[in-house]
Amino acid sequence: MPSSEPTFAELLAGCTRSAVHLEMRDQYGISDEEDAFNSWQRTGRRDLDPASENWAPWVDLISGAVARGVAVRRARIVSEPVTDYIRWEHAGTVVNVHAGEQVRWLPRRRASDIALPGNDFWLFDGRLIRWNHFTGDGAWAGQDISDDPSAAKLCADAFEAVWARAVPHDQYEIH
Numbered sequence: 419m420p421s422s423e424p425t426f427a428e429l430l431a432g433c434t435r436s437a438v439h440l441e442m443r444d445q446y447g448i449s450d451e452e453d454a455f456n457s458w459q460r461t462g463r464r465d466l467d468p469a470s471e472n473w474a475p476w477v478d479l480i481s482g483a484v485a486r487g488v489a490v491r492r493a494r495i496v497s498e499p500v501t502d503y504i505r506w507e508h509a510g511t512v513v514n515v516h517a518g519e520q521v522r523w524l525p526r527r528r529a530s531d532i533a534l535p536g537n538d539f540w541l542f543d544g545r546l547i548r549w550n551h552f553t554g555d556g557a558w559a560g561q562d563i564s565d566d567p568s569a570a571k572l573c574a575d576a577f578e579a580v581w582a583r584a585v586p587h588d589q590y591e592i593h
Contacts, residue, residue, distance in 0.1 A: 423563050426540070426548065430483050433542045437483065438577045439492040441538050444501045447556035455506055464509045468516050477517040484518030491520045493580045495534075498525050498593040503556075511587050522584030525593075532579045533572070541573045 430437055454472065458464050468477045480490055492514065496504050511521050538550040547570055551559040564570075 423561065427479055429540070429542050429546065429548055429563075430479060430488070432546075433483060433488050435487070435543050436489045436491070437540060437542050438490075438574075438581075439538075439540045440535075440573070440577050440580060441492065441494045442534065443538065443552060443556060444497050445503045445556045446552065448558055455503065458506050458509070459502060464506065466510065466513055468513050473513050477513065480514070480517035480519055489520070490518060491522075491577075491581065493522050493524060493577060493584050495524045495526050495529050495580060498527070500592055505592055508587075508590070508592055515587055521587040522581060523587065523590040524580050524584035528583050529580060532576060532583075534576050534580075535569070535572055539573050541570065541577060544574050545570050547573055 424432075454465060465472050467473060483490055494504075494507070500508070508523075514521055535549075538552070540548040540550070542548070545565060545567070547564045547566075549562040549564065551561060553559050
């Protein structure tokens with residue numbers, strides 16, 4: 419049975435002002451990233467070509483939203499020393515930035531007094547949430563969409579608190 423939930427691309431297409439993403443895990447086990455992550459662990463090389471088959475759909479999606487005037491921001495809360503997965507993410511973030519995302523990193527020890535939602539999320543125009551669910555080992559476990567005003571406020575407040583303390587990508591040094 420087809421899902422009635424909008425895709426990420428549809429959510430972003432309907433966005434007019436802002437799309438913010440908060441990531442709070444130190445390890446993700448997304449199946450379509452597995453080969454690239456394992457290759458990076460073996461070789462130390464990461465695909466950084468915005469036009470590559472891996473990156474082009476994301477770059478097109480984000481750069482299109484930014485061109486429409488949507489501010490796309492991503493904040494990552496990370497434990498230090500960081501995991502290999504976070505090192506891999508950090509190495510590839512230059513492509514996110516190239517696409518037009520603003521990205522910041524916040525060491526977890528500096529987030530202790532911030533009220534955070536229980537799951538990673540995308541918040542579109544401050545009102546529509548896409549909750550991202552993961553299993554204990556970081557595998558994708560689905561999403562939920564919510565327009566609950568109190569949850570949207572929690573997400574917006576949490577994101578802005580993290581953003582205010584976080585370090586811009588080009589200044590964040592991996593520890």
